[in-house]
Amino acid sequence: MRGMKIFDYFSKNIGIDLGTANSLIYLGGRGIVMNEPSVAAINNKTGQIVAIGEEAKKMIGRTPLHITVVRPLINGVISDFEMTEEILRFLFKKTIGSSNFFNYNKAVIGAPSNLTEVERKSVEDAVLGAGANKVYIIEEPLAAALGARMPIDEPTSNLIIDIGGGTTEIAVISMGGIVRAKSIKIAGDKFNNDIIKFVKDEFRLEIGEPSAEELKINIGSALPLEQKMELAIRGRDMATGLPREVLIKDSFIRAAISKSLKTITDSIKETIETTPPELVGDILKRGIYICGGGSLLKGIDKLIEKEILVTANIIDDPLTCVARGSGMIVENLEKYSYLINNPLRPKDIKI
Ligand SMILES: Nc1ncnc2c1ncn2[C@@H]1O[C@H](COP(=O)(O)OP(=O)(O)OP(=O)(O)O)[C@@H](O)[C@H]1O
Ligand SMILES: [Mg+2]
Structure with missing residues (x-):
């Protein structure tokens, strides 16, 4: 060297x-x-x-x-x-x-x-x-953008969204610097909490965070799936206090996290709204790049495409x-x- x-x-x-x-x-x-x-x-x-x-x-x-x-x-x-x-x-x-x-x-x-x-x-x-x-x-x-080998030094837009455990960071990068950025406290942990709350409200069943994460990873999705899925989950029945198992469908998980997902797509829109117009044009040309564990949620790229009307790509090895x-x-x-x-x-x- x-x-x-x-x-x-x-x-x-x-x-x-x-x-x-x-x-x-x-x-x-x-x-x-x-x-x-x-x-x-x-x-x-x-x-x-x-x-x-x-x-x-x-x-x-x-x-x-x-x-x-x-x-x-x-x-x-x-x-x-x-x-x-x-x-x-x-x-x-x-x-x-x-x-x-x-x-x-x-x-x-x-x-x-x-x-x-x-x-x-x-x-x-x-x-x-x-x-x-x-x-x-x-x-x-x-x-993240450098790690994904995006051309961050060029005078063009690199729109990157990192959906992690605790935060979702949205940033527009050009010429080696951040032009616009927004960080919100809605990401994987919030999805888990949404699921815990939903299962409690809908099924009167208390589940722990690991079970909520299991549901999210296995049958969670941002848009309806081609093939329906379900998963049995165990917890404590709130009425009897005893163990109980329920079968949860993918549509329930989608309903549970839909509000949080909307906050994320709204934040992407807000970030684009305040980005200078030339760079907005570049976003359309170059697309959106998504990373972080949350990018593995099934259909998240398609949801972003549907809401933002721009191609969304999941970065290889997003974690x-x-x-x-x-x-x-x-x-x-x-x-x-x-x-x-x-x-x-x-x-x-x-x-
Ligand atoms: N296949 C999957 N589907 C949905 N979510 C997933 C999947 N795999 C991992 N996750 C979620 O991704 C999150 C972790 O992502 P990551 O490691 O990028 O976060 P982090 O970098 O530690 O957090 P932050 O960047 O917010 O500080 C967890 O909430 C985890 O449940
Ligand atoms: Mg992270």
């Missing part, structure tokens, strides 16, 4: 997607090496971490009194700083190992485009606290594009320094 500095031989540079639902690590020179739910389980008596990631996610709704399962990010924002740092430390250790004494580890992390200074600082502090030596923040839509984009930046910090929020100063480049 041309221009490699002596420290680079020892350093492990990483790109991070710290998501409300999932956290990913891209190791420079390697690719994505970690992908775990952003979940931690803690023993309230001892204060010790019991599990992190996939193992902790399996415990949701199934813990004894002395164990609490936490999701330390809410709507893309850190709500429990210590637990966020623990999750990052766990991921870093698994990626880099604990003997990183000689290393000069740099990290690039994606953050929602509308974070306040305080929230942004808290992201930086968590990454540094977890063991990185230097951290750069990239706005998530830029990272990893923010991590891939952050990774591309950390692999080439000089080239992409104009994209990061705290750009490199000459002294950083030289080390």
